[in-house]
Amino acid sequence: MSSTGSAPTRSRALTRERLVASATSLFAGHGLHHxxxxEIARGAGVAAGTFYLHFKDKHELFREIVFEALAGLKERLQKATASATDPREAVRRRSAELLSFAEERCDLVRILFGRNREAAALGADVLDDLIRWLEADLRLRAGTLPARxxxxxxxxxxxxxxxxxxxxxxxxxRRAPRETVLESLIQxxxxxxxxxx
Amino acid sequence: MSSTGSAPTRSRALTRERLVASATSLFAGHGLHHxxxxEIARGAGVAAGTFYLHFKDKHELFREIVFEALAGLKERLQKATASATDPREAVRRRSAELLSFAEERCDLVRILFGRNREAAALGADVLDDLIRWLEADLRLRAGTLPARxxxxxxxxxxxxxxxxxxxxxxxxxRRAPRETVLESLIQxxxxxxxxxx
Amino acid sequence: MSSTGSAPTRSRALTRERLVASATSLFAGHGLHHxxxxEIARGAGVAAGTFYLHFKDKHELFREIVFEALAGLKERLQKATASATDPREAVRRRSAELLSFAEERCDLVRILFGRNREAAALGADVLDDLIRWLEADLRLRAGTLPARxxxxxxxxxxxxxxxxxxxxxxxxxRRAPRETVLESLIQxxxxxxxxxx
Amino acid sequence: MSSTGSAPTRSRALTRERLVASATSLFAGHGLHHxxxxEIARGAGVAAGTFYLHFKDKHELFREIVFEALAGLKERLQKATASATDPREAVRRRSAELLSFAEERCDLVRILFGRNREAAALGADVLDDLIRWLEADLRLRAGTLPARxxxxxxxxxxxxxxxxxxxxxxxxxRRAPRETVLESLIQxxxxxxxxxx
DNA sequence: AATGAATGAGGGTTCATTCAT
DNA sequence: TATGAATGAACCCTCATTCAT
Structure with a gap:
């Protein structure tokens, strides 16, 4: 991303990325309103005012992080289950993908689902998106769902x-090995x- | 509760109850930090300073509401499942009880589980309590759990x-009749x- | 004081004395505005409102303590030096009396002269009283003072x-024995x- | 001081100086806790929040003023007495310097020694510093002190x-000409x- | 584009004082 | 007379946001 465009454009994009990274880490650790x-600016190594050259306000940045994270997760789940014809296999792959996501991006897990899940405070619940996607997926396999x-x-x-x-x-x-969690989720x-x- | 003790004691207890009620409603609607x-004092019809005669701060009151709600919910679930010998029956009764709780105390549901689930910000996650209770219940019926x-x-x-x-x-x-939600949960x-x- | 008058009068006077004692100790320890x-009421074992049945406000009580302490000190100094004809002897007796006062009433020393000498905040400086008395005494012995x-x-x-x-x-x-302090003061x-x- | 560095740095230093000046004047007039x-911010012509960009709180600023004033006074006394070999001469110069300080910085005299001498509320008594310096000076001339x-x-x-x-x-x-006070102090x-x- | 000093509204909290009982 | 719950003004401090440089 930051490798295209003219020099000033690249620099601007770089600053933006640094802000996003700083914010992601901080939000994951302490929650939106703490x-x-x-702090975000300091974490990104820029001045306080610079923040507002890139984002309207703190909530906009939070929104952006949340929705980008959700879109990424959705895409991963989609890819993981796309080729599964057997619904049981779909469940297994989806669960495995979730755990991989958690291993790779625990910061995003914390922001999307975690403790201080202020992600929910963004108007309609942000998870609605993910839920609707899952609902659609389930309906596609409606024949395989229990009747009630x-x-x-x-x-x-x-x-x-x-x-x-x-x-x-x-x-x-450390509380539980990946295998245990995965098997339990699938079960x-x-x-x-x-x-x- | 507020009908025993001397006049000032009664009055004090009444004010406290009003504050708790006001706070419960507000927390359910807007979340702890909004x-x-x-506002809590105004909602209870008392002056701002009165709040601090009854609670150390906003968080203490929030804690109190959350833990009392959790204790109440746990007790309801316990009672509902105590006499069920068949594990399937236990699942049914527990689910029904949860929906009844939701119907009666949607404010508490919102505070404990909802949108702005800042309940989690109270140090260790407050749901741990409920989870440990459930874990213990599941272990009691260990023989009936799937192996993995x-x-x-x-x-x-x-x-x-x-x-x-x-x-x-x-x-x-209105999005779904109680029956539908209940059957789906059980299923x-x-x-x-x-x-x- | 509290041993005269009818029963209710005695009781009232007793409460007043308890408030004065409590306040003296607290003022000595933490200063007027801390x-x-x-706290004064609690220290006296009475309810908060009772305080205002005996004193217009905190400052009035403080004033009372300060001026009574000053009057007592002045009287002690007066008595101690009254019979001294030699000015050197007067200095010696006055100094000794001061140290005795300090040993007996360190609480009053702290209030009158100490750290948080808010005693001074009572309009004109309270020590003026003591100073004027001393000035008068010095003038009486004017002949014995150095010329300039x-x-x-x-x-x-x-x-x-x-x-x-x-x-x-x-x-x-413990920092210095009474004798050392006394001799130094006199010297x-x-x-x-x-x-x- | 405020004339070096970049523009924002200059501006920052200027604001700080204004706050110190405003606070010094106010503390001298009304005492720390009044x-x-x-008020300090208003006196400096800045917004309330600006105060906290420069000082952690009121007490920190007070401390700073007090310690700087003490350091300045100590230095003046030191300089004034450094070259005096005769102890009587040292006493004279020290006393004169004190009165000059009082004439020039009556605000600091009020803060350090005055009415509302809350300077003392800063943990250990602030004057200890000055006292220890004087004690050292006296010990240096120990031979010239009275025995006891x-x-x-x-x-x-x-x-x-x-x-x-x-x-x-x-x-x-106006109560007394400088000469009278000086001669009396020396005497x-x-x-x-x-x-x- | 970036800086960072400044703003000021707003929330938390205390406490002297009142007043119904 | 005594009680103690309640009041509410006043203060402290933070922080999202702006703007001159």
């Missing part, structure tokens, strides 16, 4: 489940909490 | 699922998202 | 000297800081 | 004397309050 625009399972409710439930488990896991990955989705028919 | 101690389902992960997943579904539902109960817990063995 | 009327020593200046200087030395001494009496007054004529 | 940070005069006590006594006399004098310089230090051997 982070000041001065409403896809919209299921989508909310699954995203809630993911959010909670990922947040908990990135908070202290829950494939057969619920009760063993046997 | 509510000021002045770790109870701790399951507890987090279920609470996450509840949180998300209840928040969504209380936000606009998910009993057999996951895939139909058939 | 002590609240609630203006009694008014001398009175200020001596009271300043006492204030500082007593404050320092009561703050940590200074009798012959200044230079040895010999 | 002056608000808003402990230097530490003398240092406290002299500083107390200065404090009181200067405060009184700057409060209304007291050279031969005490009693005439003759």
């Amino acid at each position: 982070v000041t625009s001065h 399972l409403e896809p919209l409710v299921a989508a909310h439930a699954l995203v809630g489940m993911w959010a909670r488990v990922l947040t908990w896991w990135v908070d202290a990955p 829950l989705q494939l057969s619920g909490v009760i063993d046997g028919p | 509510v000021t101690s002045h 389902l770790e109870p701790l992960v399951a507890a987090h997943a279920l609470v996450g699922m509840w949180a998300r579904v209840l928040t969504w539902w209380v936000d606009a109960p 998910l817990q009993l057999s996951g998202v895939i139909d058939g063995p | 002590v609240t009327s609630h 020593l203006e009694p008014l200046v001398a009175a200020h200087a001596l009271v300043g000297m006492w204030a500082r030395v007593l404050t320092w001494w009561v703050d940590a009496p 200074l007054q009798l012959s200044g800081v230079i040895d010999g004529p | 002056v608000t940070s808003h 005069l402990e230097p530490l006590v003398a240092a406290h006594a002299l500083v107390g004397m200065w404090a009181r006399v200067l405060t009184w004098w700057v409060d209304a310089p 007291l230090q050279l031969s005490g309050v009693i005439d003759g051997p």
Whole structure:
């Protein structure tokens, strides 16, 4: 991104990226409203006023980070499940992809789902986007869903489940090995909490 | 409660209750940090300074509301599932109880699980309590759990699922009839998202 | 004082004395403006409102303590020096009396002269009273004063000297034995800081 | 001072100086705790928040003023007495320097020694510094001190004397001509309050 | 484009004082 | 007379945002 365009354009883009990176790290650590625009600027190595040359305000930047993170996650999930014809296989791949995302971007997990989930304070809940995508996916495979399972409710439930488990896991990955978390997530989705028919 | 003790004691307790009620409603609507101690006092019909005769600060009151709500919810769930011997029956009753709680106390649902879930900002995550209770319950029925389902992960997943579904539902109960939500929740817990063995 | 009058009068006087005692101790320890009327009341074992049944406000009580302390000190000094015909003897007795006062009432020393000498904030400086008394005393012995020593200046200087030395001494009496302090005070007054004529 | 560096640096230093000047004047007139940070800012012609860009809080600024004033006074006294070999001459020069200081900086006299001498509320007594310097000076001339005069006590006594006399004098310089005050101060230090051997 | 000093509204909190009981 | 809950003005301090350089 910062490698195209004229020199001033490149420099501007670079500053912007630094601000985004600084903000992402700070938001993940302390939550939207415990982070000041001065701190973000300092973290990016620029002056306080520079922040406002790139973003209207703190919330706009937060929004941008959240929506970009969501779009990235959605794309990863899409790619991971695209080629799965068997619904069970889709569940497995989706779960694995979620854990990979968590391993690679624990900062984004914290921002999207975490503790101080102020992400939700951006008007309509930001997760709605992810949920609607999942709902659509579930409806596509409607024939494979249990009879009394409403896809919209299921989508909310699954995203809630993911959010909670990922947040908990990135908070202290040592608490459980990836394999355990993955198997449990899959198990829950494939057969619920009760063993046997 | 406020009907015992001397006149000033009664009056004091009454004011406290008014403050708690005012705060509960405001927190549910706008979240911890968008509510000021002045607003809480005004909502309770008392002067700003009165707030501090009853609570050290806004956070202490928030904590109190959250922990009391959690304790109440836990007790309801406990009672609802205590006499269920069949694990499937326990799941059904628990789910029904959750929806009843949501119908009766949508304000508490919003505070505990909702949008601006700043409840989490109170040091350790407040839901841990609920999760540990659920984990213990699941371990009691360990024999009935699927083999590869770790109870701790399951507890987090279920609470996450509840949180998300209840928040969504209380936000606009018309979106889905209680029956639909209940059946979907039960279905998910009993057999996951895939139909058939 | 509290032993005369009818029962309710006695009780009222007792409460008043308790408030004075509590305030004296607190003022000595923390200074006028770091002590609240609630603290004084609590220290006296009465309710907050009771304070205002006995004193118009915190400052009035402070004033009362200060002026009573000053009057007491003046009286002690007067008595101690009354019978001294030799001016040197008067200096010696006065100094000794000051140290006795400090030993007995370090709380009053702190209030009158000490650290947070807010005593001074009561309109005209409260020490003026003491100073004028000393000035008068010096003028009486005018014949014995050095020629170029203006009694008014001398009175200020001596009271300043006492204030500082007593404050320092009561703050940590172990720093110097009474004898040393006394001799030094006397020496200074009798012959200044230079040895010999 | 404010004439070097870049434009913003100059401006910053200027604002700081204005705040210090405003605060010095206000503290001298009303005492630390009757002056608000808003008043200081207003007096400096800046907005309330600006105060906190330059000082952590009111007390830090007060400290700074007090310690700078003390350092300045100490240096003046040092310089004034450095070349005096005769101890009597040292006393004379020191006293004259004190009165000059009072004439030039009555605001600082009021802050350091005056009415609302809250300077003392800054942890250890601020005058300790001055006293220790004087004590050291007295010990250097130990041979010239009266036998029974402990230097530490003398240092406290002299500083107390200065404090009181200067405060009184700057409060209304008309009460006594400089010459009278100076002669009295010198007389007291050279031969005490009693005439003759 | 970048700087960083300045702004000022707004929230948190204290506490002297009042007043119904 | 005593109580203690309540009042509300006043202060401290932060921080999102602006703007002259």
